[in-house]
Amino acid sequence: MTPHPDVAAALERPDDDHALTVAQARRALTEKFRAAGIDSPELDARILVGHALGLDHAALAAAPERILGPNETDAIGALARRRLAREPIARILGSKEFWSLRLRLGDAALVPRPETETVVEVALAAIDADGSRSRALRIADLGSGSGALLLALLSELPNGFGIGTDTSLRALLVARDNARRLGLLARAAFLACDMAAALGGPFDLIVSNPPYIASGDIAALAPEVRDFDPRAALDGGPDGLDCYRAIAAAVPALLIPGGSLVVELGAGRARAVAALLSAAGLAPAPPHPDLNDVPRALLARKAARA
Ligand SMILES: C[S@@+](CC[C@H](N)C(=O)[O-])C[C@H]1O[C@@H](n2cnc3c(N)ncnc32)[C@H](O)[C@@H]1O
Structure with missing residues (x-):
C-alpha cells in the first residue's frame, strides 16, 4: 500500500486501498477540525489519533511515518466524526483529569x-x-x-x-x-x-x-x-x-x-x-x-x- 495523497478522503473511506501515515492522519483531522471551527484543532487531532492507536503523546510523536492499518484508520475516522458533531474530547475519551x-x-x-x-x-x-x-x-x-x-x-x-x-x-x-x-x-x-x-x-x-x-x-x-x-x-x-x-x-x-x-x-x-x-x-x-x-x-x- 502507498500513502494516500488525499488524507481527508481516506478518513472518510477507511476501506480505501491506500494507507495513511500517523502524521497524515493528524494533519487531516487538524484540517477538518479547523474548518469546522473547533477551538484547538491540532491538540484534539493529536489526542484522538493517540487514543485510537493506544499511544501516548511521546509514542505518537516518535511514529509519524508509521502506516495505519484499515482498522486503525476506521477507528480514527469514527472518533473524528464524534468530535465534528461537537462531542467534547473528555466525553469521547470517557474521562477527565x-x-x-x-x-x-x-x-x-x-x-x-x-x-x-x-x-x-x-x-x-x-x-x-x-x-x-x-x-x-x-x-x-x-x-x-x-x-x-x-x-x-x-x-x-x-x-x-x-x-x-x-x-x-x-x-x-x-x-x-x-x-x-x-x-x-x-x-x-x-x-x-x-x-x-x-x-x-x-x-x-x-x-x-x-x-x-x-x-x-x-x-x-x-x-x-x-x-x-x-x-x-x-x-x-x-x-x-x-x-x-x-x-x-x-x-x-x-x-x-x-x-x-x-x-x-x-x-x-x-x-x-x-x-x-x-x-x-x-x-x-x-x-x-x-x-x-x-x-x-x-x-x-x-x-x-x-
Ligand atoms: C454544575 S454540575 C457540578 C458537578 C461537579 N460538582 C463538578 O463540579 O464537576 C451540578 C450538579 O448538580 C446536580 N444538581 C442539579 N440540581 C440539583 C439539586 N437540586 N440537588 C442536588 N443536585 C443537583 C446536577 O445533577 C449536577 O451533577
Missing part, C-alpha cells in the same frame, strides 16, 4: 472544568487558615456530579469524610465508582437528594458547584456544553440562582460555628450570591478569581461561637 485525579464520566455527569479547581484551592486555604487540616473533617458536596470536588478534597485531607449529594442517580453512581477507583470510598458516601435536603450535619466544610446558567441562556451555549452536558447540571432556573437560594436556606444550620461554605460562581453572579449568603447570616469574603481572572469561588463563613 481534575486536581490530578483521573475521573470517569458518564453521560449523566458534567465534565469537570479546570476553573472548578479554584473551589478546591479556596476550600483548602480556609481549612489551613484554621489549622484544621489534620482534624477529622466532615465535608459535604452539594451537586457532586462526577465527584470532582469531594474526591479532590478527600485526596488532600487524609482525615476528611464526605458526603456528595445529587438529584441524578446516574451521576451518583459515577461519583461512587470514581471514589472506589481512587481508593477513597471508605471516606465517601453519596446520597440522592435535593441539594442538602437529606443532610443532618454538622459539617466543617460544605462545597458546591451548582447549576448556575439562567434557563434562557442555555440555547446560546457552545454545542459541546449545550448538547452534551446534562441539562440538570447547567440549568439554574430563570435567573440562574435557584440552587444558591437552596444553599443559602440550608447551609447555615448545617455548618459548625466557624465552618466554611465555598461555592463556584457563574460569570457575573458574585454580587447576587454574596447577597443571598449574607442575608442567610453567613459572612462572604471577596470572590477568588480563576486563572482567567474571572471571579470564580466564594468563601462564606459561619460565625464562630462567641
Whole structure:
C-alpha cells in the first residue's frame, strides 16, 4: 500500500486501498477540525489519533511515518466524526483529569472544568487558615456530579469524610465508582437528594458547584456544553440562582460555628450570591478569581461561637 495523497478522503473511506501515515492522519483531522471551527484543532487531532492507536503523546510523536492499518484508520475516522458533531474530547475519551485525579464520566455527569479547581484551592486555604487540616473533617458536596470536588478534597485531607449529594442517580453512581477507583470510598458516601435536603450535619466544610446558567441562556451555549452536558447540571432556573437560594436556606444550620461554605460562581453572579449568603447570616469574603481572572469561588463563613 502507498500513502494516500488525499488524507481527508481516506478518513472518510477507511476501506480505501491506500494507507495513511500517523502524521497524515493528524494533519487531516487538524484540517477538518479547523474548518469546522473547533477551538484547538491540532491538540484534539493529536489526542484522538493517540487514543485510537493506544499511544501516548511521546509514542505518537516518535511514529509519524508509521502506516495505519484499515482498522486503525476506521477507528480514527469514527472518533473524528464524534468530535465534528461537537462531542467534547473528555466525553469521547470517557474521562477527565481534575486536581490530578483521573475521573470517569458518564453521560449523566458534567465534565469537570479546570476553573472548578479554584473551589478546591479556596476550600483548602480556609481549612489551613484554621489549622484544621489534620482534624477529622466532615465535608459535604452539594451537586457532586462526577465527584470532582469531594474526591479532590478527600485526596488532600487524609482525615476528611464526605458526603456528595445529587438529584441524578446516574451521576451518583459515577461519583461512587470514581471514589472506589481512587481508593477513597471508605471516606465517601453519596446520597440522592435535593441539594442538602437529606443532610443532618454538622459539617466543617460544605462545597458546591451548582447549576448556575439562567434557563434562557442555555440555547446560546457552545454545542459541546449545550448538547452534551446534562441539562440538570447547567440549568439554574430563570435567573440562574435557584440552587444558591437552596444553599443559602440550608447551609447555615448545617455548618459548625466557624465552618466554611465555598461555592463556584457563574460569570457575573458574585454580587447576587454574596447577597443571598449574607442575608442567610453567613459572612462572604471577596470572590477568588480563576486563572482567567474571572471571579470564580466564594468563601462564606459561619460565625464562630462567641
Ligand atoms: C454544575 S454540575 C457540578 C458537578 C461537579 N460538582 C463538578 O463540579 O464537576 C451540578 C450538579 O448538580 C446536580 N444538581 C442539579 N440540581 C440539583 C439539586 N437540586 N440537588 C442536588 N443536585 C443537583 C446536577 O445533577 C449536577 O451533577
